[in-house]
Amino acid sequence: xxxxxxxxxxxxxxxxxxxxxxxxxxxxxxxxxxxxxxxxxxxxxxxxxxxxxxxxxxxxxxxxxxxxxxxxxxxxxxxxxxxxxxxxxxxxxxxxxxxxxxxxxxxxxxxxxxxxxxxxxxxxxxxxxxxxxxxxxxxxxxxxxxxxxxxxxxxxxxxxxxxxxxxxxxxxxxxxxxxxxxxxxxxxxxxxxxxxxxxxxxxxxxxxxxxxxxxxxxxxxxxxxxxxxxxxxxxxxxxxxxxxxxxxxxxxxxxxxxxxxxxxxxxxxxxxxxxxxxxxxxxxxxxxxxxxxxxxxxxxxxxxxxxx
Amino acid sequence: xxxxxxxxxxxxxxxxxxxxxxxxxxxxxxxxxxxxxxxxxxxxxxxxxxxxxxxxxxxxxxxxxxxxxxxxxxxxxxxxxxxxxxxxxxxxxxxxxxxxxxxxxxxxxxxxxxxxxxxxxxxxxxxxxxxxxxxxxxxxxxxxxxxxx
Numbered sequence: 419x420x421x422x423x424x425x426x427x428x429x430x431x432x433x434x435x436x437x438x439x440x441x442x443x444x445x446x447x448x449x450x451x452x453x454x455x456x457x458x459x460x461x462x463x464x465x466x467x468x469x470x471x472x473x474x475x476x477x478x479x480x481x482x483x484x485x486x487x488x489x490x491x492x493x494x495x496x497x498x499x500x501x502x503x504x505x506x507x508x509x510x511x512x513x514x515x516x517x518x519x520x521x522x523x524x525x526x527x528x529x530x531x532x533x534x535x536x537x538x539x540x541x542x543x544x545x546x547x548x549x550x551x552x553x554x555x556x557x558x559x560x561x562x563x564x565x566x567x568x569x570x571x572x573x574x575x576x577x578x579x580x581x582x583x584x585x586x587x588x589x590x591x592x593x594x595x596x597x598x599x600x601x602x603x604x605x606x607x608x609x610x611x612x613x614x615x616x617x618x619x620x621x622x623x624x625x626x627x628x629x630x631x632x633x634x635x636x637x638x639x640x641x642x643x644x645x646x647x648x649x650x651x652x653x654x655x656x657x658x659x660x661x662x663x664x665x666x667x668x669x670x671x672x673x674x675x676x677x678x679x680x681x682x683x684x685x686x687x688x689x690x691x692x693x694x695x696x697x698x699x700x701x702x703x704x705x706x707x708x709x710x711x712x713x714x715x716x717x718x719x720x721x722x723x724x725x726x
Numbered sequence: 727x728x729x730x731x732x733x734x735x736x737x738x739x740x741x742x743x744x745x746x747x748x749x750x751x752x753x754x755x756x757x758x759x760x761x762x763x764x765x766x767x768x769x770x771x772x773x774x775x776x777x778x779x780x781x782x783x784x785x786x787x788x789x790x791x792x793x794x795x796x797x798x799x800x801x802x803x804x805x806x807x808x809x810x811x812x813x814x815x816x817x818x819x820x821x822x823x824x825x826x827x828x829x830x831x832x833x834x835x836x837x838x839x840x841x842x843x844x845x846x847x848x849x850x851x852x853x854x855x856x857x858x859x860x861x862x863x864x865x866x867x868x869x870x871x872x873x874x875x
Contacts, residue, residue: 429864431864504842504843505838505842506842506844523838524836525836525837525838525841525842526834526836526837526838526862526863526864526865527832527837527838527839527860527861527862527863527864528838528862530838530861530862530863531838531839531842531844531862545838545863546836546863547836548863548864549864612865612866615866616866
């Protein structure tokens with residue numbers, strides 16, 4: 419894992435296929451072995467300027483389960499940011515209190531800015547609509563575990579593809595594995611043009627549509643996302659697209675799907691996936707959320723040099 | 727004897743081989759309205775290489791590297807001649823650097839570089855046609871998206 423030691427984890431673009439596979443392998447080992455004291459004496463600063471449940475709690479749980487300690491905040495209202503302190507000053511100061519920073523911030527590029535300033539590793543836990551690389555690691559891990567392979571899959575991305583940072587990162591990563599991709603969204607939430615161009619430059623077969631009809635039978639994986647109310651400046655625009663997709667067991671089976679289709683969702687969901695799916699073999703989103711723990715244990719252990 | 731389309735200058739800089747349509751943008755980069763000596767701007771002049779070209783001659787001014795880098799983004803085929811006593815003492819073609827700092831603004835309104843006091847930084851991922859990627863938010867910009875500072 420020498421490729422990860424002291425490395426910032428800012429964007430999925432900074433990782434090659436071999437590195438992605440090595441972190442998936444380490445997550446697998448983290449599930450199977452006792453690693454209670456690996457990070458004893460180390461301190462993680464968990465800086466969440468935007469709300470989070472799964473990412474923040476799984477990072478904090480991972481650090482504690484590896485014997486390390488956690489400091490930080492879950493919302494910026496109680497910090498000096500509310501007094502007008504810049505992000506640059508905040509991370510420069512907090513660097514003195516910890517060994518690693520996990521940062522979520524509403525501005526795109528904030529994690530890169532932080533990593534340029536401090537000398538300890540920075541992990542991007544989501545920067546606006548840009549990147550969320552550790553979510554991508556655990557999404558890949560979930561696909562690999564539930565499909566048995568990452569190679570040559572046909573993947574449908576459904577929902578908010580414009581602001582959905584997990585979609586952008588995962589599509590980029592799956593391009594290493596020869597995936598064919600369908601992007602299904604309302605016109606106002608289409609995959610950004612530069613993302614599609616970049617995928618096509620990498621020889622990915624990309625298709626765009628507004629509906630799953632006629633596509634569903636071809637998909638090995640559906641990656642469903644929430645339409646994110648908080649990304650809309652105009653509530654009228656949000657109302658136009660909320661609830662536009664509602665996946666249910668009946669609907670999918672009527673449209674026709676592969677028996678071994680797997681449905682992922684970075685969660686939280688609102689109304690895009692019906693509860694009737696939860697008990698089916700298609701649904702792997704709760705398992706996906708649980709996979710955050712071994713994956714983030716793997717990331718922390720590798721970046722802090724506890725795994726050689 | 728061939729007559730020059732645009733008069734010669736004694737000392738200063740000549741920016742030649744500008745794509746005609748970009749000539750006024752280059753003039754804007756060079757802030758010519760604030761020059762005190764003679765400035766000559768020619769558009770749609772005949773060019774062997776470009777068909778039609780633009781040219782700008784600025785008396786008494788040696789253009790600096792920051793201006794050259796900006797011009798390269800707008801007019802990648804431009805050449806610069808430095809003139810002393812009616813003679814060309816230096817001639818070079820503009821070149822787009824690999825990294826551009828402090829001269830182009832990221833076009834993403836939600837980019838951290840547009841909210842904090844930091845110098846915008848962009849990586850040049852393609853030189854002709856120009857394609858830039860923001861160092862911070864990773865958004866990719868084409869020539870139509872370029873916002874000069």
